Amino acid sequence: MTKEKDIGYYPGCTLNTVARGFDTSTRESAKILGINLKELSQWNCCGAVYPLTPDNLMGVAGAAKVLSAAEKEGERLTTLCSFCFNVLKRTKTGLDRDEERRRVVNDFHEIDYSGGVKVLHFLEVLKEDVGFGKIKESVKTPLKGLKLAPYYGCMLLRPFEEVGIDDHENPTIFEDFLATLGCEVVRYPKRIDCCGAHISVSEKEIVAVMSGNVLLSAFRNGAEALITSCPLCLYNIERSEEALVKREPAFKPIPVVYFSQILGLALGQDRESLGFERNMYDFRPLLKSKGL
Amino acid sequence: MKIKIGVKDLRSEFIDLIQRITGEEIALCYQCGNCTAGCPAAFAMDIAPHHVVRLLQLGHEETVLDANSMWICVSCLQCYSRCPKNVDISRIMEGLRQMSLRKGIDKVEIKQLPVDILSDSPQQALVAGFRKLVN
Numbered sequence: 001m002t003k004e005k006d007i008g009y010y011p012g013c014t015l016n017t018v019a020r021g022f023d024t025s026t027r028e029s030a031k032i033l034g035i036n037l038k039e040l041s042q043w044n045c046c047g048a049v050y051p052l053t054p055d056n057l058m059g060v061a062g063a064a065k066v067l068s069a070a071e072k073e074g075e076r077l078t079t080l081c082s083f084c085f086n087v088l089k090r091t092k093t094g095l096d097r098d099e100e101r102r103r104v105v106n107d108f109h110e111i112d113y114s115g116g117v118k119v120l121h122f123l124e125v126l127k128e129d130v131g132f133g134k135i136k137e138s139v140k141t142p143l144k145g146l147k148l149a150p151y152y153g154c155m156l157l158r159p160f161e162e163v164g165i166d167d168h169e170n171p172t173i174f175e176d177f178l179a180t181l182g183c184e185v186v187r188y189p190k191r192i193d194c195c196g197a198h199i200s201v202s203e204k205e206i207v208a209v210m211s212g213n214v215l216l217s218a219f220r221n222g223a224e225a226l227i228t229s230c231p232l233c234l235y236n237i238e239r240s241e242e243a244l245v246k247r248e249p250a251f252k253p254i255p256v257v258y259f260s261q262i263l264g265l266a267l268g269q270d271r272e273s274l275g276f277e278r279n280m281y282d283f284r285p286l287l288k289s290k291g292l
Numbered sequence: 293m294k295i296k297i298g299v300k301d302l303r304s305e306f307i308d309l310i311q312r313i314t315g316e317e318i319a320l321c322y323q324c325g326n327c328t329a330g331c332p333a334a335f336a337m338d339i340a341p342h343h344v345v346r347l348l349q350l351g352h353e354e355t356v357l358d359a360n361s362m363w364i365c366v367s368c369l370q371c372y373s374r375c376p377k378n379v380d381i382s383r384i385m386e387g388l389r390q391m392s393l394r395k396g397i398d399k400v401e402i403k404q405l406p407v408d409i410l411s412d413s414p415q416q417a418l419v420a421g422f423r424k425l426v427n
Contacts, residue, residue, distance in 0.1 A: 046422065048415075083416050200409075
């Protein structure tokens, strides 16, 4: 394994608990693809949302501490959860361009973050470090016949000038990734719309409509499963399926799975390690029906 | 009737404060409505995103603060992404929320939340929700 493929890894709180399958499936695929994911020896919560009022420095304190820990252990940091990625990358951009803010945060934590770490989403690592061509060569079980819909949501793309991993209106990285695994990629209009995010704690019914709109858009375009990179998207969408059946009797619930579970499946990883049993709508019967 | 609104007309303590804490300039919006058209949550708002900005321009701050719009906004940034004037409405919404939260008026009482929300939600939902909705 080459030294260049070493990369710091920040799991974040949700992947350490409810989204464990997202974490374990990725660690295993990374090994197969020759990426050495080195989990940070110490980390804390990123804060989940980037504060949108610039005077709120407390809101970036947690993420700054993670960045500081990461730059001690390497030049690059990757994460899987879209929220963590968004917060870490925006915090980095905000602190790197403003010395005064950096000084205040450094003094507060008694750390010395200097801006020396690059933040990447794992999809970017797959595209740039490994290359989709090499992933294609490593596929042992092409996902032939599966119609999968990639769901970007908001945090991977916006704000485009700070975090966007691809074009903010017409991204293709997720589609290109899925295509390398041999499945049929479903294109649908609402792939960059928000699922409702954190208002699931206060406005369940509104989230059910927002997530339902995304789901229905994917379903009407032929999706047999929705693929995500965010545990909160997965949670909101899975929990909107029942309400959507009532709203649209033609709709049949479809599984929602993480992109790393799909990757692991195609790379021939041990099925038990992929965490499909944790999904609310079981993905395995669909696989069986396609002879996979 | 022709209404002309310039930066000078937009001086009030409220507007100054909201512009200061958000870094946004309210007068830049020319009401094209792209934000509302793209907003996935607008259907549930008392006042649509572009109307929130219009009401602020016209000095109706109470109407805006009494509406649910700022609490429904999920900060997905679709509005900002599509704004031809680069106005970040998600920041204005956050500024409005902060006006309430910084006075100690919360949207959600944590103790009153149903147990299933506290036990089922992924951590990121709780952390994000409490940061946005609780002082």
